Amino acid sequence: MRFRIQGLPAERFAPLFALPDDELAQYGAVRRVADGPRPCRVSLTDAKPGDELILVNYEHHAVASPYRMRFAIFVREGEQTFDAIDEVLEQLRKRTLAVRAFDADAMMTGCDLTEGALLEAAIARQFADPRASYLHIHFAAPGCYAARVQRA
Numbered sequence: 017m018r019f020r021i022q023g024l025p026a027e028r029f030a031p032l033f034a035l036p037d038d039e040l041a042q043y044g045a046v047r048r049v050a051d052g053p054r055p056c057r058v059s060l061t062d063a064k065p066g067d068e069l070i071l072v073n074y075e076h077h078a079v080a081s082p083y084r085m086r087f088a089i090f091v092r093e094g095e096q097t098f099d100a101i102d103e104v105l106e107q108l109r110k111r112t113l114a115v116r117a118f119d120a121d122a123m124m125t126g127c128d129l130t131e132g133a134l135l136e137a138a139i140a141r142q143f144a145d146p147r148a149s150y151l152h153i154h155f156a157a158p159g160c161y162a163a164r165v166q167r168a
Contacts, residue, residue: 017140018168021108021153023060023098024074029091032070045072048090055155059095060105060163067092076161077152079122085152087160101168108132108163112156115165117142120149129156139165 032045040047048054048069053062056069063069069090077085098105109132117126125147130138135153142148151165 017143018102019136019139019143020101020166020168021060021098021104022164022166023095024057024076024089024091026058026095026097029058029070029072030093032072032091033068033093040070043072045070047071050090054090055107055162056092056095057089057161057163058091058097060098060107061092061095062107063090063092074161076164077118077122081122083118083122083124085161089160098163104132104135108135108153111162113138113162114154114156114159115139115142116152116154117145117148118150118152119147143167 048071050063050065050067050069054069055062069092071090074089075086111132113130113132115128115138119125125145126142128138142151153162155162
């Protein structure tokens, strides 16, 4: 089963880094300095201590279904959007993940809790259901959005 993992679009967040803190607040965002490995949802890499981040509330599932979702995410300045076929980066490999499958109507068709080292198997299980149109990966403990997966 071939799959494509995508981070969030870098251009969506780039303007936030030039805003003063009071204007960031209007977007439900705050500037932070990483004190540990904070996951950037654009590049799907972890920030290093000292990196500047924006913590923003982001609607990652803007759909007309009961599964519409938004949550807080970190983004790092100057990153490129991760987009690759059959590649799982370390950021996902080293965490416990929730994998959620959705059909073309944005209704959940299945879900899986897995260690990142076993992500490919969880993706294959969810895509084994022909109704599954796309997947969302979430970091299991905080519940926040990590990445989107499509069939490749």
